[in-house]
Amino acid sequence: MFYFGADRIHNGYQWLEPGTVISTDEHGTIVAVLAPGMVPADADVRHFEGILCPGFVNVHCHLELSHMKGAIPEGTRLVPFLQSVMTGRGLSSAEEKAAAIQQAIAESRQNGIVAVGDIANATDTLLHRQDSGLHIHTFIESIGFTETSAADRFAWPLKVYEQFAAQQSTRTLLRQSIVPHAPYSVSAALFRLINAHAPGGLLSVHNEETAAENELYRHKEGEMFDLYRTLNIDAGFFQPSGQTSLQTYLPQLPDRHPVILVHNTFMEEEDLVFLKTSGKTVYLCLCPNANWYIERRMPPAQLFLDSGVPVCLGTDSLASNHELSIWAEIQTLQQHFPALPLETLLRWGTANGAQALQMDTVAGSFAPGKRPGIVHIDSRDRIAMVQ
């Protein structure tokens, strides 16, 4: 049996009473959370200065873009960023991509991350997933804005999905689902195919990451048309709803699909009111460092906290972030929103993320029977996995 104490222990939800001790077995499974006074007299407690918390959960990443680290300048806004990703992602060799993915997995683990929601457009990460030591839900993206081509566009993600679904691991959770890339890149027909593929499956979608998205849905104008030109898409058929993007497409998703809305940088208060009355299971995943990298803008985190809709955190890819670290995302939110308590931010980075990825039976909190990993954050903000 191993015993761990610290100046402050966060159990994934809240701070624990000072003097609390976590005990684990040799595999890292939590045996007990011992209140002060309940610790056996002969327990050899290892005490840490600083904070102990469960392993972090990175709800939104694109490991397959790791080779694009530093390749795209900051502050371009989303549409030019996406155009750069499209032209740049194929420029590296398979070996370079594989090395970058391996490095990104190692970096994630060093930064205390134990579970990842990982976007895939192809099978580049397939060979690295099984031995990553991470719990991974692979979100295979489907993209296709033109109604008539939906069946053709769905064939590719289906093929990718089948290869991921055939993979098994006894060490960590490996799951996958087919998801829409973003509302502005998925037609109503493609949404229907996604819904029908795995009823009740976990969905993730890039949501309101740029102001251009709501300009498209409200007024059928703006920068999104530059993207369509690049993709050779004639968007003339598109009918604006006059509402925000979220209010337009979310009703197309059946209630039984839980949805992770990623970014939400330009989400407005009326969207939150809409979400709360929608009856859907929704998580808001914030990637503040990537939003700053691409748009020089922060998501309205305080608004989200006040809304009561659950929030979790992601890093996005190394194409739009300097590192894959949930702790770094928390630090950025602290700088921009000093009123947000660290207790809440740690919950977003651990327990809420595990719930969003449906991995809370193993990760995200200190509770007997779980194996969440134990992260130590010292007074100089250095991260180490204790177990």
Ligand SMILES: [Zn+2]
């Ligand atoms: Zn993304």
